[in-house]
Each structure stands twice: as structure tokens, then as C-alpha cells.
Amino acid sequence: MEYLDFLQTHIGEWQALVVTALHVAIILGLTWLALRLSRKALARLRLHMQQDLSDRERIKRLDTLERVFRYVATVIITLVGAMLVLSEVGISIAPILATAGVLGIAIGFGAQSLVKDYFNGFFLLLENQVRQGDVVEVSGKGGLVEEMTLRYIRLRDYEGSVHYIPNGTIDTVTNRSRGFAYAVIDVSVAYREDIDGVYAVMRDVAAELRTDPEIADEIEDDLEIAGVDNWADSAVVIRCRFKVKPLEQWGVRRAFLHRLKKAFDAAGIEIPYPHLTVYAGQDKEGHAAPLPLVLQRRAA
Numbered sequence: 001m002e003y004l005d006f007l008q009t010h011i012g013e014w015q016a017l018v019v020t021a022l023h024v025a026i027i028l029g030l031t032w033l034a035l036r037l038s039r040k041a042l043a044r045l046r047l048h049m050q051q052d053l054s055d056r057e058r059i060k061r062l063d064t065l066e067r068v069f070r071y072v073a074t075v076i077i078t079l080v081g082a083m084l085v086l087s088e089v090g091i092s093i094a095p096i097l098a099t100a101g102v103l104g105i106a107i108g109f110g111a112q113s114l115v116k117d118y119f120n121g122f123f124l125l126l127e128n129q130v131r132q133g134d135v136v137e138v139s140g141k142g143g144l145v146e147e148m149t150l151r152y153i154r155l156r157d158y159e160g161s162v163h164y165i166p167n168g169t170i171d172t173v174t175n176r177s178r179g180f181a182y183a184v185i186d187v188s189v190a191y192r193e194d195i196d197g198v199y200a201v202m203r204d205v206a207a208e209l210r211t212d213p214e215i216a217d218e219i220e221d222d223l224e225i226a227g228v229d230n231w232a233d234s235a236v237v238i239r240c241r242f243k244v245k246p247l248e249q250w251g252v253r254r255a256f257l258h259r260l261k262k263a264f265d266a267a268g269i270e271i272p273y274p275h276l277t278v279y280a281g282q283d284k285e286g287h288a289a290p291l292p293l294v295l296q297r298r299a300a
Contacts, residue, residue: 027085189272208259
């Protein structure tokens, strides 16, 4: 009888252990399934909301929101699954939750910067200030937004360096890829050049640029010449700009300057450089002539 009682007791323990292991396996399986379903659901929701494939602004915003919501869903589902597993193996989660609450308050006081990062990240997303794929300048760093979470923004600059910027340190965002951009160009010519003639050459080059099939689609409007912007030491500075699609301002600027240099050379328009005239000394009337070229070179 004692042997049978011992055997029945151990069989009952083994049965309870097998049932517990089975429950844990089911919980882990459901957790994995919930993670997969949440990711697929978010991806399908993004595709459903992404109706216009030509709207790049909307696509970037939806991609950013999908990554953030996927991260939040992963954390929540994992925490729920872990608590169910602990409860199934006989560990009470009530003391854990109470301890977590106390620790949360303590950590909240000690990690205010971390809490600030999450709050700032939430409002950056809510107000649509930054999205993945934008070119921005934040906290003195500029570059392409490769990743944005509730805690930080990851930028890659033109040299390939990667910058991680906590959201709590961001107070100003300069977004260079929202809606449209301007390719602002300063053109320097010699004082002796006819400004109206220079304007005509610039407009001709701009019209030629707009017929180039490789770059015409990136320009949204004709060249806008603001006029003479500055009298520099050795040049007259003329400012102009193109209205272009986001992130195309640098390519359009380089293409325009490349063609404008050739056009100036063909038209004989001087692109100046600093000049220096040396005088040997003057009387009060200022009649002294400049030194001959040979003497100027020796003086230099």
C-alpha cells in the first residue's frame, strides 16, 4: 500500500509537471504567434493606408510609425507572455508587479533623462516632425534618418559617420526634405561684367537644364533670380534659386554650376579671383602709380 501511495503521488507530480510544461509551451507558442500576427497586421495596415505609391512623404511617415508600433507591440506581448509563464510555474506576479511599481518610481526619479527621451520621441512622432528617410539637422548634427525610435534618432552624415541622438536633447528640428526644397546658388562675376547679360546667360542655362531628361523631373519651377546680393571684395554676387523636389537641391545646384561654368567660359564672362595692387607710397594728392608687375611679384 505504501508503495502504491508513493507511486500514485509521484505519478501525480509528474502529471502536474507535464501539464505545467504543456501550458508553458502553449503560452510560448501563443506569444510567438501573437508577435508574428502583430507584425503582419501592422505591415498590412501600412500597405492599406499607403494607397498612393507616388506620395513619398506619406510612405516615409507610415514606415516610421510601423517600426515604432512594432517595437511597442513586441515589448507588450513579450511582457504579457513572461508574466503568464511565471504565473503558470507557480511564481506569484503580484509581488513582482508591486516591486516593479516601487522600482518604477525610484527609476523615474533617477532616470528623468530617459523618461524625457520617450516623451520627446512620442511628440516628435505625433507631430510628424521627423520620419525615417528624412534629411534633418538636430542637436548640431545633420544627416539621413536611418532609424527613429521613441528614445533616439540615428543619423548617417555625408561622410558615413553614424550619430545616435537621444530625443530628450532635441529642441529644434531642421527638416530639409519636407514638401519641397530650394537649390540656392550664389554666382560671382567680375565688376566689369554687364549684369543684365549675366542674367540672360543664367536663364539660358536654366532653360537648358530643365530640358535634360536626367534632371528635369527634379525641378518644379523656373529659375528665380533674386538679383545682386552682395558687393564682395573682388566680385559681384548674384543670388538665384530653383524650386526642386525634396533632397534634390544639392544635385540640381551642382548640375547648374557645372553648365554655368561652361556657358561663362563660352561667353567670356569672368569668374573673378582676389586681386592685389601694390603702391610704392603716395603724396597727399594720391598721384603715385602702381608698381610694375615685376616689382609687385618681388614684393610678394
